[in-house]
Amino acid sequence: MRRFTVLACLIALGACSPKAEPPAYNTDQDIAELMIHVVDPAAFAFWRGSGTEVTEEGERDLSPTTPEGWKVVEDGASTVAEAGNLLMLPARVREPAADWNRHARDMTARALEAKDAAMRMDKQAAFDTGAKLYQTCVACHAQFDVAAGAEEAPLPEP
Ligand code: HEC
Structure with missing residues (x-):
């Protein structure tokens, strides 16, 4: 009797819930490609416009001097924030998933703070954020055995 009830339930479930379609995400770009083409250029778009650079002539302020310049910096942070979500697409998640997703969410949270600093054109906040x-790049790379210093390699200037 019990067995029959379970079977009946299963049949009923099958009838009522249509087979779940797999999500239509295209994850042909693997993590390395996402890093090289999305995360890294976007992060450097932000970092290139924040803080100072030490040159032979002394310190140079990297902060943008126009609203358009600040928008480029803000766009970079915005893209990094969304890339955190892309890292959490099921096909991209690495084990332990809880840690992976936490690192991705941390990256998004910090990127949104950075975006906010750029939106306010606040030099000091842009540097701090x-x-x-x-740190969120370094933390994930450290746990997932990514070659040390990966996050320090800006792509060549266009
Ligand atoms: C959730 C984890 C995670 C976060 C957060 C993360 N990365 Fe990565 N990153 C990886 C993994 C995993 C790889 C190695 C991919 C592979 O080779 O399979 C990688 C590789 C890289 C590489 C080397 C790509 C190559 O193969 O040449 C760069 C550059 C990079 N990341 C930049 C960044 C930057 C910049 C940030 C922060 C803004 C960041 N990453 C944040 C996981 C992460």
Whole structure:
């Protein structure tokens, strides 16, 4: 009797819930490609416009001087924030998934703070939030055995 009830339930479930379609995400780009083409260029778009650079002539302020310049910096942070979501698409998640997703969410949270600093055109906040964003790259790379210093390699200037 019990067995029959279970079977009946299963049949009923099958009848009522249509087979779940797999999500239509295209994850042909693997993590390395996502890093090289999305995360890294976007993060460097932000970092190139925040803080200072030490040159032979002394310190140079990297902060944008126009609203358009600040928008480029803000766009970078915005893209990094969304890339955190892309890292959490099921086909991309690495084990332990809880840690992977936490690192991805941290990156998004810090990127949104960075975006906010750029939106306010706040030089000091852009520097501070940029440093915190950098820490989230390092933290994930450290746990998932990514070659040390990956996050320090800006792509060549266009
Ligand atoms: C949730 C984890 C995670 C976060 C957060 C993360 N990365 Fe990565 N990153 C990886 C993994 C995993 C790889 C190695 C991919 C592979 O080779 O399979 C990688 C590789 C890279 C590489 C080397 C790509 C190559 O193969 O040449 C760069 C550059 C990089 N990440 C930049 C960044 C930057 C910049 C940030 C922060 C803004 C960041 N990553 C945040 C997981 C992460």
